[in-house]
Amino acid sequence: MWIVFALSAALAAATVVTLSKAGVKHVDSSLAFAIQSVLILVVSWSVVITQGHLPDVMRIERRVWIYLVVAGVLTCLSSLLSFRALKLGNASQVSPLTNFSLVFSIILASVFLKEKLSWQVIAGAVLMAVGAVTIAMARG
Structure with a gap:
């Protein structure tokens, strides 16, 4: 089943690249990323709440928090850099390098x-x- 999820994620990511490239044509890349980030925040926390995992937040160990926070910062940095690359280059050339x-x-x-x-x-x-x-x- 992990293969289905992985391929679905790849298809979603490819679609994101295409839509993001269209979105950054006339908007600053950082602003475009910020808009998407708000939606990511709303959707991800909605899934956590809907699945009943909100109480689990209090049970996360300190070490795991550190990993997740650092990964979150790097995710933001990666996305900001990707959006800037998309603003400057062709999606068909940017995407292979980000991948x-x-x-x-x-x-x-x-x-x-x-x-x-x-x-x-x-x-x-x-x-x-x-x-x-x-x-x-x-x-x-």
């Missing part, structure tokens, strides 16, 4: 989470990296 995060995720998971890397994962990451750079550098 280079896959390669970085594999490296970070290996180093910090001690996840094992198979030759297939390494080969796939190399192919993804080459593909992302090739698409980003294409004249179109």
Whole structure:
């Protein structure tokens, strides 16, 4: 089932890139991100409340809070940088480079989470990296 969720997330992310690029054409990229962030906040907390997980907030450990806060700050930074890149470049070239995060995720998971890397994962990451750079550098 995780594959369905992952592919659905990828399709949603691709749609977000397309809509965001259309949105930043005539609006400052930071303002566009701020508008989307408000909606993200409303929708995400609505899901938490609807699912009955609001009381769980009080049970989160301090260490987990630190991870989540740092990840949240980095998410904002990543999105601000992505929106700026979309403002300046073509979505078809920006998106492959922002999705280079896959390669970085594999490296970070290996180093910090001690996840094992198979030759297939390494080969796939190399192919993804080459593909992302090739698409980003294409004249179109």
